[in-house]
Amino acid sequence: MRAAPNLRRGQPTPTAPNQVWVVNSTYLPKQGGGWLDRYTRKIVGWDVRESMTEDLVSEALHCALAVRQTAARLVVHSD
Secondary structure, eight states: OOOOOOTTTTOOOOSSTTSEEEEEEEOSSSEEEEEEETTTTEEEEEEEESSOOHHHHHHHHHHHHHHOOOOSSOEEEOO
16 A cells, blocks of 8 residues: 655644544554544544554544534545
8 A cells, every 4th residue: 555645744733623633543452543633632533443454544534524524625644
């Protein structure tokens, strides 16, 4: 899989919610990952799986998109 360019590099800090989301994939007793709104620093979507797969990140993103109204141009960043 090829990585996308880093659209956050050199960009200003967000000025409102739902302009930039970043992912945090964390190992807990069960592994989990979630999307964080960089402006409000609130978790906007999450998922827990037995293993760290692409589905973990994409399902957390789908969850976030289902509950938040996003800006016209939302930037999402994942490592």
